[in-house]
Amino acid sequence: MSTIEDNDKVAHVNLVQRYSRQMLLPQVGPSGQLTLKNSSVLVIGTGGLGSAVIMYLAGAGLGRIDLIDFDVVDESNLHRQIIHSERNVGRSKVQSAYDRICEINSSISCNILHTKLTFENAKDILDKNYSTIIDCTDNQLSRYILNDCCYLLNIPLIHGSAIGMEGQLTLFSPRHGTSHAINIR
Secondary structure, eight states: OOOHHHHHHHHHHHHHHHHHHHHTSTTTHHHHHHHHHTOEEEEEOOSHHHHHHHHHHHHHTOSEEEEEOOOBOOGGGTTTOTTOOGGGTTSBHHHHHHHHHHHHOTTSBOOEEOSOOOTTTHHHHHTTTOSEEEEOOSOHHHHHHHHHHHHHHTOOEEEEEEETTEEEEEEEETTTTEEEEEEEO
16 A cells, blocks of 8 residues: 555655756756746747747746647747647647647646737736746737736746847846846847
8 A cells, every 4th residue: 555655755756767967957956856846837928939948847847837828830830839740730839838748747737728818817817826927929018918917916027039040038026126138149
């Protein structure tokens, strides 16, 4: 008969086996891996930027990754939206991304919302005890909505954007009253 303690030991062994290489990094270690496991993020946008972000977060072992996007997979975007594949053309991007997350790491909790972020629904969507919100959208209105809502809810917001061969990454941390921007060329 297995006990909760036995199950915890098995889960711990599996965690160590799966993430042993990144736990060797002094910046991660066992405590950092546990922090990742206990973290939750909301990724808005499952296109070009969102694809890479979602796959790396799933591989890193975050505990919960929730997704929101209103679009469908289009063949003309497959070369840069790497989470999606030809078999998903015409499907909801969040459903396609959800399926891929489950293939990468079945121990992750994932909720999907096939809708557009608006002023009317933003607070209800974002107010779900997320550690961080990640903005991978490609429109200014969504960025304004996310910035305002994250500020009001006191949730760190990571904003990424790319045009051509240039990119920008910004962290807004209302808890610490700071923001940091990185321009990549």
